Structures are given as structure tokens and as C-alpha cells.
Amino acid sequence: MQTQLIKHDKKQVDKIDARRRHYILAFVSYITSLVMFIYGIKNIHAEEILLPVILFGTGLLFLVNIIVFQISDNLDRACAVEAILVGFFVLSLVFQGGYNNTALYWVFPFPAILFGLLGVRKALIFNFLLLTSLAVMLYIPDLIPAQYKDAEASRFIASLVIVIIVCWINDFYRERSHQAMDKLQESKELQANTDALTLLANRRFIDSSLMPNLAEQPELFVPLALIMCDIDHFKRLNDRYGHNVGDDVLKAISMLFKRNIRQQDFACRIGGEEFLLILPHTNHTDALNVAEKIRQQVSQEKMLKQDKHYQVTASFGVAICESAEQYDEALKLADKMLYSAKNAGRNQVAG
Template sequence: MDLKLQSKFSIDSVNQAQFIDSRRRRYILLFVSYITSAVMYIYAFKNLGAVDPILPMVLFITATAFLLNITYFHYNNNLNLACNIEAILVAAFVLGLVFIGGFNNTALYWVFPFPAILFGLLGVRNALISNVLLTSALAIILFVPDLALAHYKNAEQSRFITSLLIVILACWINEYFREQSHQAMELLQHNKEQQANTDPLTGLANRRFIDANLMQSFNLQPDVFFPLAVIACDIDSFKQLNDKFGHQAGDEVLKVIANIFRAHLRQQDIACRTGGEEFLLLLPKTSKIDAFKVAEKIRQQLSQQKLLSTDKAYTVTASFGVAESQQLAQLPTAIKLADQQLYQSKRNGRNQIN
């Protein structure tokens, strides 16, 4: 397939994958913001009468910060910023909770869900770095004497850190191979799309590409494509060429003609093989006059170049029809008109443009 078509499918695949991943991260963000903050408020209210007011204060502040962050996210819709802020709030809450000990020194039990949350918010690489840094900070709080307000047993501290590292490793393995699996599926889907939309002989787009993909792009971004010139092209006397030299020679000619199209078309132009020896060239932001010039360059190149390796004296020519479409609604009519002009060129003696 042409580089421009490969680029289009790559962009489509990336956009689809990014959309799915963004939706997953958004749901995790919503869960942490609403569900986790609700749980924090409940425990904050339950501990309002406690002797030590630090725990309910930490819970109230963190829950409120979660809600403020999600509110700001709904306002600006910046998912990356919201997830990064949420991750910072999660890390700060974990460190603060372990520092004060939580209710009856049960803070360590509440830490284990948060490594998975960080992986969901930040992605594999950033979450792994964040979790390692968070675990290191927790180890400092736990093992530096008299640093934390809470007091944990030595055996409890070491087993907690070990268990936390195992949880982080398990989360990393899960996220890493989930990501690898998605990439493999995206590549497989990308290859299937390429095969379905590409003519295997010439590497040009096929008719399905026009109907299934290109029309959608035209509809979504008409200003990028219109006015659009249409060039219909048909190789002259192709049946006689096949009858005289064989289908292998005909295939050789088709490949060379496809390369001539690539040489004379811009990156944004699209060449499609719509039939045996029939082609359709779509030139975005191009007038009919300019399309005539492009068609003439291709016609001259065809008539001057010796396309058959077995018979250098044999000349291959083509006939062309040109039309212009100002908007998407006119495109079917323009394609039909280009075909009519092409057959007029045939009737007028071939190897010409109308």
C-alpha cells in the first residue's frame, strides 16, 4: 500500500487505541474521585469524635481534593492533567495515612489498592516509576526511627513492604502484557485493513477503500479535500496486450503505471485501481484545469516510456477523463462525468484527455 494510505490507517489505529485507553483511564479517574472520596467521607465522619483529629482531617482534605480535581476535569476535559493530579493526591494520601497510622494503626491495610490505581491512571512506565518512588518513601517512613507518628511492629513493616512490592510487580506484569496484547491486536487489525483496502498487484487503493474509508474522511473534513478533481484513466487496448504478450506482461504494465502515478501525484493525492485496467485519481484542493495538466503529464510519460521488458518497441497508451467536484454531494456526479469524458477520449481515438 502507498505510504499515504499506510499513514492513514496507522493514524486511524492509533486514534482508536487512544480513544479506548482514554475511556478506560477516565472510568478509573471517575471511580477514584467519586467512590473513594465517598468512602473517605464516611470514615471521616465516623472518626470525628476520635481523640486524635488528624485522621478525619486527612480524610476530609483528600476526599475534597478528589472532588475538586474531578470537577476541574469536567470543566477543562484534560484527562492527562486530571490523572496526574489524582496520582499525586493518591500518593500524598498514602504517605499521610501511613505517617499517622490511621484508625488503630490499620493504615498499612489501606495501601494495597493504590498501586493498581496508579497503573490505571498513569500507564505502565509512569506508574511503575511512581510506585517505586512511593514504596521508597514508605520504607523511609517505616524504617527511620521515630520519623512517623504511628508505631508499627518490625515484622509488620518488613512484611508490608515485601507484600507491597509483590502487588506492584503483579500489577506491572498485568498492565505490561495487557498493553502488549492490545498492540498486537492493533497491528493485526491494521494489517487486515490494509489487505482489505489495497489492490495486491499494484499496491494502490481499491474501490472498497473509496467506499468504506475515503468517503467518511470526505464527510468529516470536507474543507481539507474540496474542491476535488477527479481523473478517470483506462489503459488503451489492454485486452489485446494481454492476448499478445500474456497476462504476466499485463501485470507488469499495471505495476509500472502505478509507479508513474506515484511519481506524478502529490502526497495528498489518491490513486485507486477500480477495475482490471481502470484507475481513478482523486486530487484534493485541485481545479479541473490543474487536473488536466496532471493527466497530460501522466499521458505523455505513458506514451513515451517503454513499459514491456519483452518488447521495447511496444507502446502503451491510456485515455483520460477529467471532472471537478465542489462538494461531497457532487462527487458521484463528478466521477460519472469523468467516466463519460474518458469514453469520449476512447471514441475520439484514444491516448487523449477530455
């Protein structure tokens, strides 16, 4: 669950990538429609009506697509539509020939645009389809009204293949390095949120990951049970057997927590010998039962190899949190309950 929450926080990386695609979409839409309208006006009296129709038509469609995106906020759909418009524009321009038969020059920016809009795999397929359609149009001249010289067509196709391959290599490794950075960041984040001795989550995890998620999506957590746990007379144990033995006890208790909580629960070390178990969707009775079960197991487990008769015990305080705003109050209550368990003689649960 700790890893899942950290992954959830990594959505920041996806947001940056979505922004990149958004800018490409906006740039291509506005610039292409502007260029289309300017050329449409320039060619309004062209001999063939098809050219201004293509120019105004695609210009308008690019504009409509970005406006629909601004309203609907559906980036994937807008990018897919944009890619289809790009394909349609490229094919119809080459079909018609463009102004003074210059259509082929306008094709070269589009492979890179397709990679920017669609991501590596889809863009590669799309570019391949576009390339094949262009090759068919150029090598079977009877299919289209525009006339291109044989040498011109071959050079164009060869250059386009090079452009597509370079864009593909570039984008493939950009995506790979993006994924590697993402993993590295995730493992650094996990390390920073983990207590080195017990490998439980630490206080930083609660503050930087759990709390924002609780505030953002309380329905995933509440009612949230907080079980505060403190090992009894730990100072005495340390003094008698040494710090290393104390450390081993901390590790053994942490393992015991992990064995007794569900996959969606969190076990955190929040102080020297103080722990906090955080159990989402858990009511007061269930939380008391969990605490009692763990208390019994702690008191029954032989934790010291050096002294099989030494009984480690722990005290527990339980409270329920119903909202993110209530968290601090519930934590204070769990702490208060813990102290009443200590005052009542230790090795017990209060809540």
C-alpha cells in the same frame, strides 16, 4: 498516505484505551470519595482532628477532580491529578496511622490504580517514589506521629514491592500485546485496502477510509482533484499478447502513477483497467497538467518486453470535488470526461 489514513482510523483503539482510563478514574474518584466521607463521619469525633481532616479533604478533592474532568474532558490532566491525590492520600494516611493504626492495609490497591491511570512508565516511576517515601516514613519513626512495629513495616514494604512488580509485569505485557494487536490489525486493514496485483489502493479503501476522513476533515483534502484513467484498447492487448502481459502492463502503469504523484496523493485501481488518482489540495489546472504529464509518459514508455514497438496509451477524465457531499457528482463528471476523451479518439485528457 494510505497507511497514514488507516493509522488515523486506528484511533478507535486509542478511544477504547481512553475509555478504560476514564472508567478507572471515575471508579476511583467516586468510590474513594464515598469511602472517605463515610470514614470521615465515623471518625468525626476522633481524638486527633488530623484523621477526619485527611478523610474529608481527600474525599472532596477526588470529587472535585472528577467533576472538573466531566467539564473539561481533559483525561490526561485528570489522571495526573488523581495520581497525585492518591499519593497524597496514601502518604498522609500512613503518616497519621489511620483508624486503629490500620493505614498500611489501605495502601495495597493503589499501585494497581496508578498503573491503570498513568500507563506503565509513569506509573512505575510514581510507584517507586511512593514506595521510597513510605520506606523513609516507616524506617525513620521519629518523622511521623504514627507508630508501626518493625516487623510490620518490613512485611508491608516487602508485600508492596511484590504488588508493584506484579502490576508492572501485568501492565507491561498488556501494553505490549495491545501494540502487537494494533500492528496486526493495521496490516490486515492495509491488505484489505490494497489491490493484490498492482499494490495500489482499491475501491474498499476509498469507501471505508478515504470517504469517512473526507467527511470528517474536508479541510485536509479539498479542493480534491479526481483523475479517472482507463487504458485504451486493453482487450485487444490481452487478446494479442495474453493475460499475463496485460497484468504486467497494469503493474507498469501503477508504478508510473506512483512515480508521478505526491506523497499525499492516492492512486487507486477501481476496476480491471480503470484507475482513479485522488489529489488533495489540487485545482483544476494543476490536475489537468498532472493528467497530461502521466498521459505522455504512458504513451512514451515501452511497456511490453515482447514488442518494443507496441504503444500502450490511456485516456483521462478530470473533475474537482469541493466537499464530501460533492464527491459522487465529481466522480460521475470525471467518468463522463473520460468517456469524452475516449470518444474523441483516446490517448487524451478531458476535463
